[in-house]
Amino acid sequence: MPYQNGSATSTTDLLQQLVTFLAANGWTTDLSASEGLGWRAHLHKSANYVHLRAAENEAVWQSHFGSTAYSLAIYTGTSFNSGQPWNNQITGAPIQSGGSAPVGAAAYTSAGPFTNYYFMTDSAANNVVVVIEVTPGLFAYVGWGSSLVTAGTITGGAYFFGSANGFQASDPTPGANVPGYSATAACPGTNADSLAGNNVCYVRADVDSFTGKWISIGPNTAGTTGYTGKAGASSVRAHSITSTSPIPSYAQSDGPSEFQFLQTSAQDGRANLLPVYLWALRDGTTTGFSMLGSLPTVFCTNGVGNGFSNASEYSIGGQTYKMFPNFAVLKA
Secondary structure (H helix, E strand, O other), X not given: OOEEEEEEOOHHHHHHHHHHHHHOOOOEEEEEEEEOOEEEEEEEEOOEEEEEEEEEEEOOOOOOOOOOXXXXXXXXXXXXXXXXXXXXXXXXXXXXXXXXXEOOEEEEOOOOOEEEEEEEEOOOOOEEEEEEEEEOOEEEEEEEEOOOEEOOOOOEEEEEEEOEEOOXXXXXXXXXXXEOOOEOOOOOOOEOOOOOOOOOEEEEEOEOOEOOOEEEEOOOOOHHHOOOOOEEEEOOEOOOOOOOOOOOOOOEOOOHHHOOOXXXXXXXXXXXXXXXXXXXXXXXXXXXXXXXXXXXXXXXXXXXXXXXXXXXXXXXXXXEEEEEOXXXXXXX
């Protein structure tokens, strides 16, 4: 399975290296060029298009606080229009509820440099995870893919996620020890970020009357926070977020003491890797959720700090996983 570990001088350098990695693994580059102070990139594989933007002390979304910061921003869709700016690739993209602008997620970064990044994808390069060590021990990420591991038959399945919300990623002062911003991130696929309950994971799926659109995984229903008009939920909860959804959960993703305590073994060095299940709220209810599926290459775990170190490798049954705080990613 394709894998690359390296360093980057800035978020722009990181994105440029990511474009090269993707192009070498079957993705077609539609555009990779400077924009503003940073860099934009648009690539596709089959009908799946990813839109990426390195923000260098910028705000790259239509809706923001009027402030600027560093981030690697992401959303996906089904086409690319060279005549439109990075943040207005509307076709097939998640659209802000009550508005017309795309919404998405981000990895909150810095001016750099970054000692380590990790690019990981499956053998077909359909599911991609990018992990950035922003400062020693502080990890952020973005990821996307063509389909969840679906629970039964659904129409759709494409997904993407980040460790920060796209709107909030322009905030230069998120506060101390906020996971995904000033502290290492929660597990991918969590139900909202921990700064303001914003949505950081999206799944394209038809649910009841909500068709051809993206479900925003999280409790916040404000359009600027990434809400698309249909709420979703996750088996992984965000720090400080109280969810009313009745689905089973693994508790807070960024607090090891909040995990089920016996998920790692001091006796034989094993760690459980728990699937990140995603649900969608059904029409006409506030508590009725149906499972969509799970992220295909990402797993929730508290292994790091309990026998495993940052970016260490863990092999089970012929497969190897990279271990990060709060999650693991299938490497090979």
